Amino acid sequence: MPGFKGYLSDIGGPSANMYGMEPINQSVCLKCRKPSCIDPVICKNLNVSHKRVLNLYRKVREMPGIKKAFIGSGVRYDLFLNDRRKEDQSLRDYPGELIRFHVSGRLKVAPEHTREHVLKMIRKPGFEKFRELKRIFDQVNTENHLKQELIPYFMSSLPGCTLEEMAELSAEIKPLNLHTEQVQDLTPTPLTLASTMFYTGLDPYTLKPVYVATKPEDKLLQRSFFFASNPEEKQKITGALRKIGRDDLIPKIFGSHTLKHVKGKSAGHHKR
Numbered sequence: 581m582p583g584f585k586g587y588l589s590d591i592g593g594p595s596a597n598m599y600g601m602e603p604i605n606q607s608v609c610l611k612c613r614k615p616s617c618i619d620p621v622i623c624k625n626l627n628v629s630h631k632r633v634l635n636l637y638r639k640v641r642e643m644p645g646i647k648k649a650f651i652g653s654g655v656r657y658d659l660f661l662n663d664r665r666k667e668d669q670s671l672r673d674y675p676g677e678l679i680r681f682h683v684s685g686r687l688k689v690a691p692e693h694t695r696e697h698v699l700k701m702i703r704k705p706g707f708e709k710f711r712e713l714k715r716i717f718d719q720v721n722t723e724n725h726l727k728q729e730l731i732p733y734f735m736s737s738l739p740g741c742t743l744e745e746m747a748e749l750s751a752e753i754k755p756l757n758l759h760t761e762q763v764q765d766l767t768p769t770p771l772t773l774a775s776t777m778f779y780t781g782l783d784p785y786t787l788k789p790v791y792v793a794t795k796p797e798d799k800l801l802q803r804s805f806f807f808a809s810n811p812e813e814k815q816k817i818t819g820a821l822r823k824i825g826r827d828d829l830i831p832k833i834f835g836s837h838t839l840k841h842v843k844g845k846s847a848g849h850h851k852r
């Protein structure tokens with residue numbers, strides 16, 4: 581092809597590693613009424629083997645004229661970081677091959693939040709899966725002398741996310757030294773579970789009330805945690821945390837020097 585230099589920017593699609601996944605028995609699915617095939621656990625009838633996607637990557641790598649083929653789309657890491665790894669070699673191989681051969685410098689993934697309660701609301705895996713991915717990512721980087729970066733995508737104002745949950749998120753990701761430029765405040769979009777909860781204030785499956793920040797000032801305050809290093813946001817955040825009695829989170833978000841700064845006011849007071 582004229583002008584083609586041998587680089588493919590994205591051989592994935594959303595979600596990149598779901599290529600070739602299908603039910604083991606389609607007829608079972610026809611009668612199924614579960615709202616999700618992968619949450620709260622991966623359905624036994626869903627084949628999550630990564631054999632087909634790995635074969636595709638390997639074939640692409642062997643094609644004459646291809647120098648690099650990248651995955652630019654998101655990757656659903658809970659589909660390979662699960663119990664089936666014990667018996668399926670492809671689940672064990674996938675992260676290493678992905679990181680070594682198909683990341684163009686940055687791998688984007690979407691943990692979206694760190695708090696179990698919030699993640700459950702949006703049917704995302706627990707944050708420990710992201711920590712596990714990070715461990716593998718760092719190890720593959722070190723062993724192969726690579727400098728790839730893991731870029732997580734987080735959201736504020738998700739259903740179930742109070743100001744306190746947002747502060748906990750901020751405190752939890754601080755020691756991980758992550759590049760958190762991929763952030764967003766929830767914008768309700770049609771046909772999503774989060775939007776249903778945003779507009780009704782109810783979990784549609786249980787009809788129990790769910791807290792969702794809907795007032796612009798509450799949403800802005802939650803979003804400000806992503807920009808906590810900005811002095812203006814810092815002031816806003818510390819004020820809001822003191823107000824709800826969570827001064828203990830201030831040094832966790834800003835560093836211990838901040839604790840000295842707030843001592844003598846109400847630092848150390850902890851109310852849950």
Ligand code: SF4
Nearest residue numbers: 609612617623625626
């Ligand atoms: S949950 Fe299982 S049985 Fe139901 S549609 Fe998904 S794969 Fe099929």
